[in-house]
Each structure stands twice: as C-alpha cells, then as structure tokens.
Amino acid sequence: MKKSTILVAGLVGVVMTALIGPGFAAIPDDREAVMKDVMKSFKVLIGVSKSGQFDAAAVSKEASAIAANLDKFKDLFPDGSQAGDTKASPDIWKDRTGFETARNKAKEAAVNLTKINDPAAFKAAFDEQSTACKGCHDKYRAN
Ligand code: HEC
Numbered sequence: 001m002k003k004s005t006i007l008v009a010g011l012v013g014v015v016m017t018a019l020i021g022p023g024f025a026a027i028p029d030d031r032e033a034v035m036k037d038v039m040k041s042f043k044v045l046i047g048v049s050k051s052g053q054f055d056a057a058a059v060s061k062e063a064s065a066i067a068a069n070l071d072k073f074k075d076l077f078p079d080g081s082q083a084g085d086t087k088a089s090p091d092i093w094k095d096r097t098g099f100e101t102a103r104n105k106a107k108e109a110a111v112n113l114t115k116i117n118d119p120a121a122f123k124a125a126f127d128e129q130s131t132a133c134k135g136c137h138d139k140y141r142a143n
Contacts, residue, residue, distance in 0.1 A: 024078070028086035031076045034069050041065045042133070045113070049126050054119035063113035066129075070107040074100075089142045099140055106132035 041062035048055055082093050092099045109129040116125050 024081045025084060027076055027078070027081040028084050028088065031073070031086065031088060034073050034076065038066050038069045038133075041069075042129075045126055045129065048122070052119070054122055056117045059116060059122065060114045063110045063129075067107050067110035067114070070103055070110060073103060087142050089140045092140050099136075102132070102136035102139065106136060108132075 044058060044062045048059055077088065077092055077099075079093065082088065082090055106129070109125070109132045113122075113125045113129055116122050
C-alpha cells in the first residue's frame, strides 16, 4: 500500500516535470524577445535624442511600446525559470521587491515620455528612461 503510494507520487513527479519543463525552458527566450523589442523602441528614442529633431508622435508611440513591454516583463520570472541560458540575475528571485521597484521606475519613465511634447522636456525625460534601464541592468542582469 505504502509502496504503491510512493510509486504513484513518483510518477506524478515525472509527469509534472515533463509538462512544466519545456514551458519554463521557453521563458528566458520570451524575456530576451521582450527586451529586444524594448531596445528597438529605445533606439528610436536615441535617434531623436541625437538628431535634435523632436518628433512627439514617434516618441509617444515608442514610449508606449516600452511601457507595454515592461508590463509583459513582470510575468516572465516565475519560480523555476532562473535556470538555463539566461542573463537574468539570481538576485531577481531573491529580491522580488527591489526588482519590481526597478521595473516600475522604468515603466513610469516610459509613461512620462508618452506625454512629452516639447524638445526641452524630452531631454530630461529621456535621461530618466536611460537611467532606469541601466539601474535595473546593473542590479539584475548578469554580465
Ligand atoms: C526591471 C529590470 C529591467 C529593466 C527596467 C530593463 N531591463 Fe533590459 N534586461 C533585464 C534583464 C533581467 C535582462 C536579461 C534577460 C534574460 O537574459 O533572461 C535584460 C536584457 C536586455 C537586453 C538584451 C536582450 C538580448 O538580446 O538578450 C537589452 C538590449 C535590454 N535589456 C535593453 C533594455 C532597455 C533599452 C531598457 C530600458 C528602456 C531596459 N532593458 C530595461 C532587465 C531590465
């Protein structure tokens, strides 16, 4: 009786691992894809910053995309997804609050950028966004 219970429990464990394993294996790729998309938008902002040609519509569009991607990012760190080919630092799982603070800060900077409509304000808002990206990477992205 007891033996068979253990056997069943063992089998359930194997099945669970088979089911969950591949799902989690894809998560680091999802994280990378989201960050690549963030970078695509960020490059447009860099372009605006360098050219000095302020384009409110483009800035607002790309900043909205960054904010939406940072929302998606929130759910891509379930327990168990810290393994594998990832540059996500183990500190994310040890310090969820700090990671969420960094994510919210960057998201707020992006939302703020969507509302900018003059070149003078753009510089400060863009700097704030850059600092927020770097702030999270310095703490939570392994090199
Ligand atoms: C809350 C934390 C956080 C914020 C904010 C953040 N990042 Fe990231 N970023 C990460 C982590 C973690 C990774 C590594 C993901 C992995 O490998 O699983 C990463 C990876 C990247 C990568 C590499 C993607 C690849 O090819 O593997 C780029 C590019 C990037 N981030 C750009 C940005 C930019 C630009 C911003 C700001 C607009 C930003 N990130 C904001 C945490 C953050």
